[in-house]
Amino acid sequence: MLTSLTRRKRAAAILAVAASLAMAAPVVEARPGGGGGMGSRGSKTYAPPSATTTAPGNAAPIQRTQTQPGPTNPGMNPAAQQRPRFGGGFMAGLLGAGLLGALFGAGFFGGLGGLASMIGLLLQVGLLVLVVALAVRWFRRRQEGPVAAGHARTGLDQGPGPQGPARNGLGGGLGMNAAPAAAPAVAPVAVGKVNVGPGDFESFEIALNDVQAAYGREDVASLRNLATPEMAGYFEEELRANAARGVVNRISDVKLLQGDLSEAWSEGRNEYATVAMRYAIKDVTLDRRTNAVVETGEPEAVELWTFVRERGGRWILSAIQQGR
Known part of the structure; x- marks a missing residue:
């Protein structure tokens, strides 16, 4: 009983500190x-x-x-690199639930109702993610063909000019017309x-x-x-x-x-x-x-x-x- 009470007091103190930090005016x-x-x-x-x-x-x-990204921008989009992989957020949630359960005296897996329920939940979520991944891959394969036929333009379009139908824009790299379907690749920028x-x-x-x-x-x-x-x-x-x-x-x-x-x-x-x-x-x-x-x-x-x-x-x- 004394141990359980001590754990609850410790948990309350940790939550109080976290709340005080969250309420403080942040420096951003x-x-x-x-x-x-x-x-x-x-x-x-x-x-x-x-x-x-x-x-x-x-x-x-x-x-x-x-x-x-393309021939003139070979790097991967940084935002894509920062996307969380499967298991990161979900496993963190499981770990957090387990730690909270241990903190309040219910055991590491107490917050989830036991080891059996946790394994069952993992199997169900894994099956759901597998189905979604297969569907996303199928849609991407269908879209790859049409997307490769053109090139998105970015930046400030200055309208017709002496260099052709559209001059190079500002702010998004060079403005480029969509390449013909028979063109093998976009030439690197000089x-x-x-x-x-x-x-x-x-x-x-x-x-x-x-x-x-x-x-x-x-x-x-x-x-x-x-x-x-x-x-x-x-x-x-x-x-x-x-x-x-x-x-x-x-x-x-x-x-x-x-x-x-x-x-x-x-x-x-x-x-x-x-x-x-x-x-x-x-x-x-x-x-x-x-x-x-x-x-x-x-x-x-x-x-x-x-x-x-x-x-x-x-x-x-x-x-x-x-x-x-």
């Missing part, structure tokens, strides 16, 4: 692109940027992008060099301040002017999510502390530049009704911003990755 990265990677880097979307003095570690991979000078670095710093300020004002029109349609779409999704939560992200006092060039290259008419930047920022998420602080961000951030432009044009934001 609510700024544009904070906490993840998004956007497109042309043919280098799935390749890590080169390390720099400002960002010496590997940058976080791009998790949200409209650029599809990558050239781009010279980045002091004027370009000044433009990057101005863009850093302008994007952060527009995001803090929830100025969608300005974000569309400062970034590719893909990036502007991601920003709008984040702002809508904030509105649904009843919060607003206020950003101020952005100051570039250090920055250097990671990579600069050209692809057809498009020119890209990835820049590592360490900057100070005041990042606070407030309740829209009461102005109470809900979340706070770190006072400094290290990120890699990729900019793109048509040759001789204006740089606009194409991707954001977190530095490490």
Whole structure:
């Protein structure tokens, strides 16, 4: 009896600590692109940027992008790599149920009603998963043929131009027309060099301040002017999510502390530049009704911003990755 009572007290204490941690105001990265990677880097979307003095570690991979893996992007989509394999969540649930049962004195398998019931449940779930896997494989085989006949286009479509029916777009790599059915494969993109000078670095710093300020004002029109349609779409999704939560992200006092060039290259008419930047920022998420602080961000951030432009044009934001 005494042992059971001690276990229950211990469990209550653990749950109380967990609840207090969950109720504490979290420190999060609510700024544009904070906490993840998004956007497109042309043919280098799935390749890590080169390390720099400002960002010496590997940058976080791009998790949200409209650029599809292919001959010019041989890497696997990072989101696909992070999908949990079968057994992960389910077995974790079984383990959690067993631990809770032991914690409250019911035995390791007490939470499931005994070893026999657990084995029966496993067999039923395994059979169900097998049937679903076979069905998914069958549908994928049927879809592989039609999908291979075309290529999705991403980025900003500039309409008719001197190069053909559609010029190369910004923000999603090169815009490409669907290849004829008889074409064996898409030719690799020719990558050239781009010279980045002091004027370009000044433009990057101005863009850093302008994007952060527009995001803090929830100025969608300005974000569309400062970034590719893909990036502007991601920003709008984040702002809508904030509105649904009843919060607003206020950003101020952005100051570039250090920055250097990671990579600069050209692809057809498009020119890209990835820049590592360490900057100070005041990042606070407030309740829209009461102005109470809900979340706070770190006072400094290290990120890699990729900019793109048509040759001789204006740089606009194409991707954001977190530095490490």
